[in-house]
Amino acid sequence: MYTEKVMDHFNNPRNMGEIESASGVGTVGNAKCGDIMRVYLKIEDGMIEDVKFKTFGCGAAVATSSMLTELVKGKSIEDALGITNKTVLEALDGLPAAKIHCSLLAEEALNAALWDYAKKNDIVINGLSEPEGHEEEGIYVE
């Protein structure tokens, strides 16, 4: 049911882990529906120097998190903002219809991490808006 790329990213996740004293951390999702994604960013001079993720979820959730980190690593904040769920989906050669929401979560996790970075540094990032939903124990719940 999954493409080869999805299975590759699930079996060999890229950039899995944590960044200590990260510039920004974003956690999105909902244990109720079974997916929680956390993205850590290390940002220097407006560039995403490093990125890591942790994910509780299905194969698609893990693969989209992994693919997202590959796509944003080394990019400027501006370029990273251009990465949407569609970009992630295409990079994975697609997902089953029931799993599309997982790719939305990846985009939201990145936005939440960037928002955290902006808040911590008291800066405004053009084109970035506050994550939707409400915060529960540090997790943005849809």
Added chain:
Amino acid sequence: MNRIYMDNAATTPVRAQVLEEMMPYFAELYGNPSGIYQTAGVSRSAIYDAREKVARVIGASAEEIFFTGCGTESDNWALTGACATYGKGGGHIITCEIEHHAILHTCRHLEKKGVSVTYLPVDEYGIVDIDDLKGAIRDDTFLISIMYANNEIGTIQPIKEIGEIARQRKIIFHTDAVQAVGHVPIDVRELNVDMLSISGHKIYGPKGVGALYIRKGVRPGNLLHGGAQERGRRAGTENVPGIVGLGRAIELAAAELEEEAARLISLRDRLIEGILSAVPYSRLNGHRTSRLPGNVNISFEFVEGESILLLLNDKGIAASSGSACTSGDLDPSHVLLAIGLPHEKAHGSVRLTLGRYNTQEEVNAVIRDLPPVIERLRSMSPLYEDFTSAGKALLR
């Protein structure tokens, strides 16, 4: 790679002895049982033999056995048929929250037609409370349908007690015994069961065949209309090879039941103990002893079921899960929620169901291969990270 199949509650392979007995009825003995010529008679008597075999195993008589297309059809027939005869356009059905969807979705459908349905809750082990059942009975209750054993967590219900109550109160009692027949001894007379659903492919018989036991004197309305097959109760040309296969499969299962159940219980308990002792923050779902011989269902905190299944599949292990991601919608198993599991624990459940081809070596291999899978997924889990850092903070 050695493949280990531990999803026997989903389906089982057709046994060689069963297949052998079915084979002639595809191309050689193909006569339509409704005909009057010689080959028709051969098919007819093959069906008769199979009917006797099924009846013998559950303590019924042959004329009380009706062959169907699957367990789901048997459930649909029992419920909608009882409604047509005894519901009189309304009435009340009692069932429980952890039934198979073949029962639950049929009940939802009947509710739209004006029937009222009580879905009894279950306790933390998945067992229906007898006092709840007594309390739910109304003057217009015409049917109680409680499954014999649960397909996900293996819990066996107090069927005999339910049967007694139903008989005393003159209410029809149906039980979905798809997971139980051939695995635990069943006697419909002793249990006071009026209707009982059976499926072929859960007992090393073929897919596409089931049966409904209907006690003499009970008259559910027909589900399928057409020809006069199955004494006018279930239309449609008989699946002769399938019926022959079901008959042989159930006969074999019953003959070996005692020995095989003892063997499976020993494997099951070893698997449960092995996993629970190797993996912290894991729990057994369902009852420890009032449980199907081959059923193991365990929740692992902080991880999600589909991911576990994918990694187990890489190690050659076939299992299933109650996670949302394996069900096609966003909710995890209704059974695990009904026994009181919070969503995140329900998402992290794995069902391993043992069968006649599983060995001690395979059980050992799962006990060896499963814990690293959980450990790996926990190392990726933000929930586990939060849990462990909260723990560290407490120790500080």
